[in-house]
Amino acid sequence: MLIETETTPNPATLKFLPGRPVMEVGTRDFATPEEADASPLAQALFGMGDVTGVFFGRDFVSVTAAPGTDWRALKPDVLSVMLDHFSAAMPLFRPGPAGDFVVPGPDAAFPENPDDVDIVDQIKDIIETRVRPAVANDGGDIVYRGFDKGKVFLQMQGACAGCPSSSATLKNGIEQLLRYYVPEVTEVRAV
Template sequence: MFIQTEATPNPATLKFLPGRDVSPDAPIEIRSDIEATRSPLAQRLFDIDGVSGVFFGSDFVAVTKNTGEWPHLKPAILGAIMEHFLSGEPLIAEGNGARFDDEEEFFDDADIDTVETIKDLIETRVRPAVAGDGGDITFRGYRDGVVFLAMKGACSGCPSSTATLRHGIENLLRHFLPDVQEVRAV
């Protein structure tokens, strides 16, 4: 099994591509060793000293570190990912199929058309580009012209995430929806 790696805009996050589906139905972000108990692969990764976050995309695993250097962490992470896929274990342990991200969306019912357009733009134009960088962005809410988005994976804590929100996503949404005044991360 050959696993490729790619740098992300976030220097604390590295993207691992195992050449197979990882989480094709929905991205999953795991931020603690307690959450990791729901996933055999996440447990293996959190057992590595220095790993502070794991994000499962459709065909990649993004790993975030809080200590250590990539040249020292990368071999252990590659080994954990390879061991998981060769074992045949599921990504999510049996009986743990519940969503990892249970935050509810919020918006006024009168704004449903605007919200649907925002969601469509995020889904078709933003998420594919962000996934290429090892992350994900999801809609959380809309109120008084402000769009609230959740940043995950490599996007969470990325030094360039503010620029992505302000100059990329905000400008895109304003172009199609003049009522949008601002985009904020939650």
């Protein structure tokens, strides 16, 4: 089995492509070792000590290293863990409560206004069809969290979380795109 690697715009994150599907539906972001308890693979990666984030995409796994970590030393160990996992056809998630998860919906802090349903649908469609595929190419994901009085709230995940260029991506890319297609959008913010 060959696992390819790609750099991402985030120098702390590498994208690993095992040559097979990773997630059948959705994505999963693990920002802490406690969250990784749901997945044997994520837990093994966090167990290496230098890993601070794991993200499962459709056909890739992004791994974020702690500041100051040398990827030349860490990369062979990450590849070894992934090779063992995928070669043994181990499950990605543990059965039961630790492995059950729900893709989060809009954030409760931004309750949807019934008058904004059409605007929100347009925003979600643009994010799903134009933004998420581009962000996935960089080893991450972006999740809609809410819309309130012209402001769109998005959560960056995977390689995009903590990326030095993520604020530029939000302001110069996503915000301009949304404002062009949905005039009611005045600003995009990360949550």
